Amino acid sequence: METWLAILCRQISGVASGMVMLGEPDTGPYTPIAFWPERAADEGLTAAAERALSQRQGISTGTTGSRMVQLIASPLIVNERLYGACALSLSVEPAAINAVMRKVQWASGWVEVLLRRQLQVENEEISERNRLAFDMLAAVIEAKGFAEAATALVTELAMRLACDPVSVGFVRGRRCRVATVSHAAGFGNKVNIIRDIGAAMDEAVDQRAIVLYPPQEHWEYRVLRAHEELVETHKCGGVLTIPLQSGHQIVGALTLQRPRGSAFDETTVDLCDAVAAVVGPVLEEKRRNDRNVLVKLWEAAGNQLRRLLGPGYFGRKLATLIAVILAAYFSVATTEYSVTSSAVVRGTIQRTVVAPFNGYVSSQSARAGEVVKQGQILAQLDDQDLTLERLRLTTTRQQKTTEYDRALMQHERAEALIVKSQIDQADAQLALIDEQLKRTRLLAPFDGYVVNGDLSQSIGAAVERGQELFTVAPLKSYRVILEVDESDIDDVEIGRQGVLRVSALPQEPLTYRIEQITAISTQKEGHNFFKVEAALDHLSDRLRPGMEGIAKTSVDERLLIRVYTDKMVQWAYLAAWRWMP
Known part of the structure; x- marks a missing residue:
């Protein structure tokens, strides 16, 4: 220039x-x-x-x-x-x-x-560098395991760069251990050259930089003691060590040696640096995958412990602290354990009003949801046919009475006795008709609440004898039916107390006491339930039969963690039992 x-x-x-x-x-x-x-x-x-x-x-x-x-x-x-x-x-x-x-x-x-x-x-050098790097990468990727990949790498580099030997090592603990050496079927840790190569690798890894001996004039200062000793002891022409990096961590080193009379130029150094940058993460991944499972678990645990106790990772430390505090709290904190179940309010007794005979509905005076008094008419059956029948029987009796009187006047005693029996038969039929006429009025058996029954859409419809028309429950006498899941029935005993909240009155707690446990389970929505009867300690004026809600039956004081995990533990026991031989 x-x-x-x-x-x-x-x-x-x-x-x-x-x-x-x-x-x-x-x-x-x-x-x-x-x-x-x-x-x-x-x-x-x-x-x-x-x-x-x-x-x-x-x-x-x-x-x-x-x-x-x-x-x-x-x-x-x-x-x-x-x-x-x-x-x-x-x-x-x-x-x-x-x-x-x-x-x-x-x-x-x-x-x-x-x-x-x-x-x-420069472009030609870069192309040659990239070609060599990707050839080495392909050789490493095609290998099935770490040992095969490392051997393929050092062998290819030794042949292409005229080096003998080429070694690759990885950091274990605080030292770099040689993993593979080119042109060597096997080697031991006590061989002098392996020890000296490991020392050269440690020297480069500690400095986190490329180390070349003999160094070039324009290079920055490097510690070269181990490399110099390797050259002098084993009569090499030059030694080049390049650290292998995976992510932001130095994981190993690549050491290349040339025979006497041959040294490394800057172009070769750049080529080897490119190869190390490409194959380093792949080799480390293969090495980690080929380790024993126990070693992987131990290393993972150690990494987590170092992150937890070392600098940084504030979020991890905060989460661990919170977890420890929660564990300590749940191990000593107690709460009242209760069994939660669905519940429905029923009357203590329920009276069903049925059709006394076959007939037709004439009118209705009450329906489900209404409060009725004792003797109040709930519905009226049609009595027209009965009235006509009574009129016919009355006329017939009068005729028989006239015939009876005439037979007595004529002193026909046999005829009088026959007519007398016919009169008695008519009286019995009249008495039956009168009773049926009384029963055409369906009356409330006591003061209560109509739980079931609505004939407003059945006026004029036929009813059969014994057909249920109304269900009446008393107003001031209730019972609670609990549907307790089979997994909780062991904790429910007679005499235990609880609290009921019905959907219509969620702000008003109702206390109860267990009185009876039914020994037969019923299925509902894919679960088995036992029906448990309980008596309310006090009644609410707004409570009505048929109201549904949630009941919680108190059992005892338990650890808070046990309350939340008992069902999960029981499920785990059953799952383990199912698959056990």
């Missing part, structure tokens, strides 16, 4: 000095790399070059005079990317500035060719 600048400055008359700045494309920083006539900083040239870089176009500045001193600068752009700038200081007439700028721009073509060649070389 200095030769090009010198040629350019000699071709343009009046040039006093020149400078070229180059840097990373578009990002910089841009630094001077070539000067003419000597390597000396010029603030004017630097300012002009920086201005051209910021504006991405040629600029010129100058001072007044017959022959002005001009500062011109032109950016160096390749493929629309800014690589740097060229700045010149010269004495020239104002009219010649454009011609000088054109010469500088034309001369920049040589720089563009140079940069393009450098880019082509």
Whole structure:
């Protein structure tokens, strides 16, 4: 670049000095790399070059005079990317500035060719690096297990990069253990070379950086004691160790050795670095998957414990603290345990009003939901047929009475006895008709509440003898029927107390006492229930038979955790018993 600048400055008359700045494309920083006539900083040239870089176009500045001193600068752009700038200081007439700028721009073509060649070389190196990295990745992925994958990796690298041997190791505890060595069927931990390779791997892992011996001149400082010892002891030409990284953690290292007379250049180092970056996570994943299940569990537990006791992970620590507090609280806290069940209010006794004979409904005076008094008419059956029958029987009796009197007057004793029996038969039939007429009025048996029965839509309909028409329950005498699940029936005993809340009166608790437990279960909605009868301790004026609600029967004081987990434990016992041999 200095030769090009010198040629350019000699071709343009009046040039006093020149400078070229180059840097990373578009990002910089841009630094001077070539000067003419000597390597000396010029603030004017630097300012002009920086201005051209910021504006991405040629600029010129100058001072007044017959022959002005001009500062011109032109950016160096390749493929629309800014690589740097060229700045010149010269004495020239104002009219010649454009011609000088054109010469500088034309001369920049040589720089563009140079940069393009450098880019082509870099692209080829990157392509070769990527090809090798993905070939190694394919070899590792195709392997079935960790050992096979590691062997395939070190063997391929040894063949392609002319290395002998190539070793891969992984961190176990605080040391890096060698896992596989190329061109070796087996090895032991006491072999000197394996020990020295492990030490070199530890050296690179501890520094979290690539370590090369012998080092290159422009490299940053590295501790090289283990690598130097490995080279001197085993007569190697060079040793390169690259840490393997998975996520943000160093998990192992890749060590390559070359025979005497052969060292690692920067291109090979970049190739090996690319390979390590690609295959490191895959190898670590295979290694972790091939471990024993107990080892995986132990490591997982250790990781969780370190996260819990180490720095960071505030959310995990907070959740664990809350869990410990809750566990401690539930282990000592107690509460009253009660059995929850569905319940319905029934009358202590219930009287059913039935049809006394076959007939038809004439009228209705009460229906379900109404309060009735004793003797109040609930409904009336049609008595027209009975009335006509009574009239017929009455007429017949009168006729028989007349015949009886005539037989007595004529002293026909046999005839009189026959007629007398017919009169008695008519009296019996009349008495039956009178009784049936009384029964046409269906009366309430006592003061109570009509639980069931509504004939408002059956006026004129036929009813049969014995058909249930009304159900009446007393107003001041109730019982509670509890439907206790079979899993809770063992906790319910006669004499236990509880609280009932019905849906119609949720704000009014009703206390009760268990009086009877039915020994026969019933099925409802896929569950088995036992019916338990209880008596209310006090009655509410608004309580009615048929009201449903939720009852809670008190059992005893239990641990709070037991109250919430008893049913789950019982289910687990049954499930385990079901699958046990």
